[in-house]
Amino acid sequence: MGGLSKKAYQFTKLIKSSNRPSLILDGGSLLFKSNSVQNKLANQSEITAKGIIKAYNLIGYDAVGVSRRDLAAGLDFLLKIKEKSKFTWLSANIINKSNGHSLFKPTISRNIGDIKVGVVGLTNQLPANSKLLDKDTEIKPWRDALPAIINELTRDHDFIILLTSLSAGECRKIAEVYPGINLIIHAKDSDVGQLPINLTETTTMVGTGKKGKYIGMMDIKWYPGSTWQAANHELLTTKRRERDRLNRQLALLKDRPGRNNYQKVQSRLITIENTIEKMELAREPSAKNAALKSSYKNRFIAMGKSMPDHAAVLEVVKETKRLINRLNSKPTITAQNSTLTNKGFTGWQTCRKCHSDQANNWQKSRHASSFQTLIKKNQQFNSDCLPCHVTRFDKRDPATAIGMPSDLQMVGCENCHGPGASHSANPISHKTTPVTAKTCLNCHIPDHDESFNFVRDLKKLNCIL
Ligand code: HEC
Ligand code: HEC
Ligand code: HEC
Ligand code: HEC
Structure with a gap:
């Protein structure tokens, strides 16, 4: 959630400078990093999700689509979060089986200037064996959920937007069946947004990337009843x-x-x-404005470390991080990893016995003090930070990085050379793992290091004597 304060700053600036009516929307997938929450990290994930909601409230979102990923901590959690949200969570297809009602609002209407805009949300399916919904609830296929809603929206709205995390293929089918939908905002699973493509004469689709790395801004000029200009009519x-x-x-x-x-x-x-x-x-096109063409301009703005922050949202981010650190510093959590046993790691002190020159150079590097850096920030228990700041690196199981033994509390030899217990015991028959650019890029990703350059930065290590 680190980028949220930057995102908030950009939104505020954009809206002020355009001085035209606007809608702030999100296709979904904002609360969690994956489709299910690891048990060990359930409380931490919920603290993060609550922080994200506070930030979205401050930014002033109008609506957000409910995606399957937002259900990762279960339906009840999302329903509770919904109560704290000042924006509307939209889903037209999460249905109570016994009474047929939607659990979320299916649509909202907004007057944007003299255009009446309708927004509808659709949720992607959970796997068949998922336990995230209760027995009374189902996610209906769009073919069952949409017809009535789109019929109603098209009757008295000039412009219809669909927020969804369904696949691009499904979105294409929807555009084919419902020409009345003018814009599909598709929450994608990749980092990067996807430029708008005109699926049909009247439907454009734009993809928003995950994790809020970009914000997308679409400046739309719409004449009710018209078609998109210069459409490539992909479908x-x-x-x-x-x-x-x-x-x-x-x-x-x-x-x-x-x-x-x-x-x-x-x-x-x-x-x-x-x-x-x-x-x-x-x-x-329908009779009115048939000859006119509507148009849009689209812009993606990448969020960088050096961008300014929105002060109030930054405070929310900091408070969330403080809460997480406090939560994970509980002895019950830190005790589980505090022995130097599994996965073949041994710690840098063992390597030093035979490679003292490398060890001396390394000790002067920032890698050696990477855990101290987290202590200074009061983030030494945060599993969102630890995997890149300690030795036993396991992105799939970040909880294992909490409360590690002190010999592994740094970016150590074994981050680059691989687990070294067996090499240390028998250096001739057990070689270390070769180091490649990919090794560094586990951690030196643009989010955390905007200017990493393998050839240049390798020289700074002084490991080869
Ligand atoms: C008991 C002494 C000893 C210890 C402990 C030891 N090494 Fe070595 N290491 C050697 C020797 C001897 C070689 C040279 C092996 C050869 O030339 O075949 C070597 C070679 C290497 C190499 C060159 C590539 C390779 O695998 O041959 C790297 C890298 C390396 N060690 C890293 C480490 C790291 C990291 C640790 C700690 C996890 C470590 N060593 C612990 C003795 C040791
Ligand atoms: C496990 C994660 C991780 C891996 C793998 C990793 N680094 Fe780092 N690196 C860090 C962290 C974290 C810092 C900052 C530490 C601090 O300041 O507290 C850092 C800092 C550095 C710095 C110091 C930056 C500066 O400008 O002084 C250099 C240089 C560097 N890394 C190069 C590399 C190279 C080259 C590789 C691959 C051979 C690599 N790193 C692999 C996590 C990693
Ligand atoms: C994906 C790996 C990764 C994660 C996750 C990560 N860091 Fe880092 N961190 C790095 C790297 C790489 C550097 C070195 C960057 C450089 O030298 O430019 C670094 C440097 C830093 C620095 C020193 C330089 C600076 O920007 O001030 C601080 C402080 C820091 N990290 C704190 C954190 C905190 C707090 C978290 C969790 C909220 C975190 N990091 C999560 C990889 C990571
Ligand atoms: C950030 C990554 C990184 C860290 C941390 C690191 N090394 Fe290296 N080390 C390298 C790279 C890159 C090389 C170049 C050889 C290669 O490509 O395998 C190297 C080479 C070596 C070599 C072989 C030197 C030679 O002359 O062939 C030894 C031995 C070694 N490292 C030991 C260590 C020890 C011991 C530590 C911890 C005290 C350590 N390294 C920490 C990246 C690292």
Whole structure:
């Protein structure tokens, strides 16, 4: 959540400088790093999630889509969090089975200037065996949940936005069936946003990356009843290409004996002809503004370490980190890792016995004091920080980094050379792991080191004498 104060600063600045009415939306996946929360980190994850909500409240979000990942700590937790949110959590397809009602608001309406905007949310499916929902709740497929809602929205709204974490493929299908949706904000699982593409004449899709590394700003000029300007009509073009391909295939099959494929190709061709026809019909804009073209400008702004912070949000981030450190400093949590046993690590003191020159150089480096750095920041128990600031590096199980023995409380020899217990016992038959740029990039990622350069920074290590 470190980037939130920078994101907040940028939003405030953008909104002030554009002095036009705006909506702040998020496709979803904001609360957790993965689809399920590790038991050991349940409390820490919940503290972080609450901090994120406070920050979003301060930024002034209008609405956020509920994604499957936001359910990682269970439905009850999200429903509690919802009560603390000043923005609306949107999902049209999380349904109570017995009464058919939505557990979240399916839509919101906003007047933006003289345009009436409707926003709808759709949640992606959980795996079949998931225990995150209770027995009474289900996530309905969009084909069941959308028809009634879109019908109602199109009746009295000029512009419709869908917030969703469904796959890009699903979004394309939705655009095909519902030309009334004008913008799909798709919460992607990768870091980077995805430039807008016009799926159809009336539907554009834009992808927002995870972890808030970018903020996206779309400046939209919309004439109700019009179509997007200079649309590349991606869907229609691919469908037409597919039709041409099937036609050629069909022609070939005609001239050949044993044409058992003929029927299959023919029926696919019929389906695709129907889709194209529907899409071409949908292209006929409604009477008003039919000749006008609407347009947008899109911008992604990357959040960097050197950007200014929003003061109040920064305070929320700091308070959250303080709470986490206090939580994880409990002896019950720190005791579990405090022995130097598993995974073949031995600690730098053992290496020093045979490689004193390297050890002396290393001791002067910042790697050697990386844990002291966390102590100074009062973050020495935070599993969001520890994996890169201690020796036993395990990103998949960050809780193991809490309360480690003092010989591993640093970026030590074994971060780069691999676990070295067996090498230390028998250096000739057990070689260490070769060091590559990838080794460094486990930690020196842009979020934490904007200017890492392997060749240049390697020289600073002084390990090769
Ligand atoms: C008992 C003495 C001893 C200890 C303890 C020891 N090494 Fe070594 N190390 C050696 C010797 C001897 C070689 C040279 C091996 C060769 O040339 O085949 C070596 C070679 C290396 C090399 C060169 C590449 C390789 O694997 O041959 C690296 C890197 C290295 N050690 C790192 C470490 C690290 C890190 C530790 C602590 C985890 C460590 N060593 C502990 C004796 C030791
Ligand atoms: C386990 C995580 C980790 C790995 C792997 C790692 N580093 Fe670091 N590195 C750090 C941390 C954390 C710091 C900052 C420590 C501090 O200041 O408290 C750092 C600091 C540095 C610095 C000092 C920065 C400066 O400008 O003085 C250099 C240089 C560096 N690393 C180079 C490398 C290289 C080269 C590699 C790969 C061969 C590497 N690091 C691998 C975590 C790592
Ligand atoms: C993905 C690995 C990674 C994580 C996670 C990480 N750090 Fe670091 N940290 C680094 C690296 C690499 C450097 C060295 C950067 C440089 O020299 O430019 C560093 C440097 C630092 C520094 C000294 C330089 C500075 O920017 O002031 C501090 C303080 C620091 N980290 C604190 C933290 C805290 C607090 C957390 C958790 C909230 C954390 N780090 C999480 C990799 C990480
Ligand atoms: C940040 C990463 C990093 C850390 C930490 C580190 N090394 Fe190295 N070390 C390297 C790299 C890179 C080389 C160059 C050889 C290679 O590519 O394997 C190297 C080389 C060596 C060599 C072989 C030297 C030679 O002349 O061939 C030894 C021995 C060694 N390191 C021991 C240590 C010991 C002991 C420590 C801890 C006190 C340590 N290293 C900490 C990255 C590191």
